[in-house]
Amino acid sequence: MSSYGKFAYVYDELMADMPYRDWLEFAETAWAKYGKPRNVAELGCGTGSITIPLAASGYHMTGIDLSSDMLSVAQKKMEEHPQGRRFMREGSIRWVRQNMKEWELPEPVDAVISFCDCLNYVTEEEDIQAVFARTYDGLIPGGTFLFDVHHPNTLIRYEEEQPFVLDEPSVSYIWTCELDVPRREIEHHLSIFAREEGQNGLYRRFEETHIQRAYDPEWLKTELLKAGFSGVQVFADFEWLEADDSAARLFYIAVK
Structure with a gap:
């Protein structure tokens, strides 16, 4: 199992091709539609x-x-960022070690995000429900919860297309999958x-072992509504298109 110890220090290199810009654009577009926040919490910030x-x-x-x-890696990246001094002077970033099932801040936030399929790492239904309930409580009225899974x-395709191999000068991997x-x-x-x-x-x-679980898309929507959210919408693959079974990644927008 992963403790994200050694893995944390090669994580950015392994994830260099991830579509971070697309996640940022999705959040900005969603907030333009539902209200621009000031204070944002990210669950599973890595x-x-x-x-x-x-x-x-x-x-x-x-x-x-x-x-x-x-x-620790995030803190170092923040300090080395061109705006690092401003971040530290203004306190515009804080890092908190908490389990997303139990996260709690001193004051509610305007928006919560959780991207890069973080919620797929929550592998029990009752724990998904706990994340939704905690997030609802941690938002201001009208606040938004954006996440992707x-x-x-997609998990079926992972097993069908394995193994995956990366061979770079400083880091390489062999990646296999087993599907239940x-x-x-x-x-x-x-x-x-x-290296x-x-x-x-x-x-x-x-060695690393990471376990992910996918959930029925309608079940997730139902559980968001049970937690108190309204106006839950689901989109596909960074596009503002209705999600169906051809989608690889589902994006949820829920409003408190």
């Missing part, structure tokens, strides 16, 4: 690749993650080879 650009755009950000290693069919069809749950097994600095080209190998 190394801050979304938190920090949003802070640079003027939002007051709280990055929440369970991994202290991920938050893998469509269940009845639970819509997949185990990702990664053997990662990270050691100053070690004559030697690599260290470590």
Whole structure:
């Protein structure tokens, strides 16, 4: 299982091709429609690749993650950012180590986001319900909750298309998957080879196992409504199009 220890320090390199700009654009478009926030919390912020650009755009950000290693990398990235001094002087970014099932801040926020399929890592239905309930309580009236998840069919495609291989000068991996069809749950097994600095080209190998679960799209919508949210909408693949079974990634917008 992953503790995100060693993994945190190669995470950004492994995720370099992820569509962070698309997530940022989706959030900005949603907020243009539903109300521009000032204070935003990000659940599962990882190394801050979304938190920090949003802070640079003027939002007051709280990055929440369970991994202290991920938050340590995020803090370093914030300090090294061109606006790092402003962030620290104005307190426009804060990092909080909490479980998203139990997250709580001193004051409610205007918006909550959780991108990069973070909620797929919540693998029990009652824990999804806890995230929704906690997020509803943590928002101001009229606040928005934006998140994305893998469509269940995406996990099927992962198993069908495996194995995946990355071969870069500084980091490589071999990635295989095992799918539990009845639970819509997949185990990702990664053997990662990270080049050691100053070690004559030697690599260290470590193993990671990540478990994700996909949920019925309508069940997620129903549970958001049960938590108290209204006007729940679901879109597909960064597009403002109605989601169907051809979607790889589902985007939810829920309003308190």
